Amino acid sequence: MSNSLDSYLVLSGLLFAIGTFGFLARRNAISMLMSIELMINAVNLSILAFGAFEPSLRVHAAVIALLVIAVAAAEATVGLAIVVAIYRNRRTPLVDEYDSMKD
């Protein structure tokens, strides 16, 4: 089981689907950011799985995964800062209460 690419890719697909559900269903902005982190991790897992089972991609996959981790860290920093800034103004972390542009 641990020697077939299929199992790693299916695991990554399931993780991505869980992240999608969290992003669509949660009300809290930080929960949505956590779901995005889950999805980024799922993509990273599939990149590394392809690298591990295709010898010519091996080193490339590790380098790309490291770059993805760095970009995800940057995204988390800015995203959480935006959530904190909105919380300062609106006093709620729930995205369905950010409705001042509705009227």
Added chain:
Amino acid sequence: MPIGNSIPIVGIRWDDMLFIVLAAALLVSALLVVTLRDIIRCGLALTAAFASLAGIYALLGDPLVAATQVLVYIGAISVLILFAIIVTQTKNAPMGLAFQTQAWIGAAAAVVIAVVISGTILATTWPAGGQRLLTGTVDVAHKLFSDYVLPFEVVSVLLTASVVGGVYLARREIGRREIDPRGEDRS
């Protein structure tokens, strides 16, 4: 004393067993992240998910990426998320509705995505790969500083910009009065 290739009584190979345990831990903690009501517990479950992913990376033969996962995700991003939760948590948040009212549409979309992705993967013939090797850290370093040196530098600029931007966005504006949720003025 050398240990055998497979677990004595159960008869499963050791790396298969490790994969099953890590994959189950990953999926369970990811489900807890999206379903738990109390958001601070979601953050802790997210840390557990990152940790089991680091184990899977090590199982795939990428020790450098596994170490980076532990350092960056568990060490930095989890702590950042937990701090943001502490800053933005209100008293009645765990009691309120955790999900949107149309969450079932999101659940249906997620199930469709899972089925489509799994079906596509299982219907495709992938290269068998042969035996898995360890990705050498020296090889990764050579590749990172020869072929990928431009993306590396761009990422360093991006990280600097995001740190400055994060501080700018989250700082307290001078001269602005902040209103406490309970109604008192606290500036």
